[in-house]
Amino acid sequence: MVKFYNSLTRRKEEVPCHENKTVKMYSCGPTVYYYPHIGNFRAYLFMDNIRRVLKYNGYSLDGVMNITDVGHLTSDADEGEDKMLVASKREHKSPWEIAKFYTGVFMEDAKKLNIDLPEHIVPATSVIQEMIEFVKVLLKKGFAYETSKGIYFDIEKFPEYGALSGMDIKEKLAGARIDVDEEKHSPYDFVLWVKAPKEHIMQWESPWGMGYPGWHIECSVIGDKFLGEHIDIHTGGVDHKPVHHENEIAQSNCHYGHQVVKMWMHVEFLQVDGGKMSKSLNNIYRLSDLAERGYSAEDFRYFYFMAHYSKQQNFTFEALESAKNTLKSIKNLAKEHKNGTAKVDTSAYEEEFLDAINDDLNMPKAIACVLKMLKEERSQDVYASLMKFNQVLGLNFEEEDDIPDNIKEKAEKRWQAKKNRDFATADALRKEISDLGYEIKDSKDEYQILKK
Numbered sequence: 001m002v003k004f005y006n007s008l009t010r011r012k013e014e015v016p017c018h019e020n021k022t023v024k025m026y027s028c029g030p031t032v033y034y035y036p037h038i039g040n041f042r043a044y045l046f047m048d049n050i051r052r053v054l055k056y057n058g059y060s061l062d063g064v065m066n067i068t069d070v071g072h073l074t075s076d077a078d079e080g081e082d083k084m085l086v087a088s089k090r091e092h093k094s095p096w097e098i099a100k101f102y103t104g105v106f107m108e109d110a111k112k113l114n115i116d117l118p119e120h121i122v123p124a125t126s127v128i129q130e131m132i133e134f135v136k137v138l139l140k141k142g143f144a145y146e147t148s149k150g151i152y153f154d155i156e157k158f159p160e161y162g163a164l165s166g167m168d169i170k171e172k173l174a175g176a177r178i179d180v181d182e183e184k185h186s187p188y189d190f191v192l193w194v195k196a197p198k199e200h201i202m203q204w205e206s207p208w209g210m211g212y213p214g215w216h217i218e219c220s221v222i223g224d225k226f227l228g229e230h231i232d233i234h235t236g237g238v239d240h241k242p243v244h245h246e247n248e249i250a251q252s253n254c255h256y257g258h259q260v261v262k263m264w265m266h267v268e269f270l271q272v273d274g275g276k277m278s279k280s281l282n283n284i285y286r287l288s289d290l291a292e293r294g295y296s297a298e299d300f301r302y303f304y305f306m307a308h309y310s311k312q313q314n315f316t317f318e319a320l321e322s323a324k325n326t327l328k329s330i331k332n333l334a335k336e337h338k339n340g341t342a343k344v345d346t347s348a349y350e351e352e353f354l355d356a357i358n359d360d361l362n363m364p365k366a367i368a369c370v371l372k373m374l375k376e377e378r379s380q381d382v383y384a385s386l387m388k389f390n391q392v393l394g395l396n397f398e399e400e401d402d403i404p405d406n407i408k409e410k411a412e413k414r415w416q417a418k419k420n421r422d423f424a425t426a427d428a429l430r431k432e433i434s435d436l437g438y439e440i441k442d443s444k445d446e447y448q449i450l451k452k
Helices: 038-056 083-091 095-112 124-140 215-227 238-256 287-292 297-304 317-338 347-358 363-373 380-393 405-419 423-435
Strands: 003-006 011-014 022-027 060-067 073-075 079-082 120-123 144-146 150-153 190-195 211-213 231-237 261-267 270-272 313-315 438-442 447-451
Touching: 003 261, 022 038, 022 215, 038 060, 038 095, 038 231, 038 261, 038 270, 038 287, 038 297, 038 347, 038 380, 060 215, 079 083, 083 095, 120 124, 120 215, 124 144, 124 150, 124 190, 124 211, 124 215, 124 238, 150 238, 190 215, 211 215, 215 231, 215 238, 231 238, 238 261, 287 297, 297 317, 313 317, 317 363, 317 380, 347 363, 347 380, 363 380, 405 423, 405 438, 405 447, 423 438
Parallel strands: 022 060, 022 231, 060 120, 231 261, 270 313
Antiparallel strands: 003 011, 073 079, 144 150, 150 190, 190 211, 438 447
16 A cells, blocks of 8 residues: 655645546646756655556556746745746846757756656646636635735635635745735735736736736646646645745645545755755756766756755765765676576565555665675576566666667767866767767766667
């Protein structure tokens, strides 16, 4: 039995599902206005972890992730400028160009991390008309009202507001999506649709004039369009719990007259050197920054397994180095077991691994089981179980022996050129290798060849 912690009920519960063990799952996606960093990707590795564990248990997934390419203001408390417009001014490009570029960057990094992406990936701008229709229903039912600046959701019409975060409504700072509006019924009411000034770059026709959607509405509408009015699991970062997800619950439940999402799951923050990531501290790292220091995306993927998702995880390069070394050891042992001759009964390990992942994704315990099993006499039975576990781990156990000799030769020539500081030759050889479908991961003293 698979049990996950439900943030709404504050207890572990059996995974809800639909017919044929299909889990309908919604995951809050990226706001594509800048480069994603490793803190962002903890949320998507969490999503990947859930998806893989469910598949391991025989469930099928109908998953959705939004791409926020409009409406997310610079404060999650719904204040300031639209992040897409800020990026547009910064880079002197249109919001559409910004969204296309950074969506591509996100997808490329997700691929490097071997993230199992949802079946539907939906930009907010592709469902503008559906958002308008959704808001019209809330207005008709009396849960929303119009001011000269926008359409607002009336918090007082939803007594359950605050149940997810456990905060008193007066303590909440959901705020307005635009400057203080004296026409609002309550300072905590949040905007569904913003009436845009003429100079605003992104705006659409609506029954209330030209405008653009609030941030929160997109997730409710995209979830509705692709999953319907009954969603099994909704994931996201813990920072979404007190504002974005409270607002989602309010508008979705009032729109349909019943609870839409059964299980809410939240991943904690990734800290860096014991504190928050900050531009001022120069400690915001991308995957490319890790690569420059000799760490692969896979090293970071394995690092993710070192802590439970519900706990803050502290990133240090010492911890990443430890993860890298352990991963290398696992791969070396895997090769030994692949050629082993001993007979080993791994049923107890398989049961232990299953119990760990099904107990609210206890990956540290699951990894401990893997490491213990690899200490057994070298056996193809152990290798077979490891490959089975890898359906969840998502690691690359492709042996270098499977890599063509011409690729190995080019890689070695490139490494020598790099050591001789002949960077032009090294770069040319890297491109040749890449064009042939392989990539090189460098570390301080060695390199690794991986199939793309």
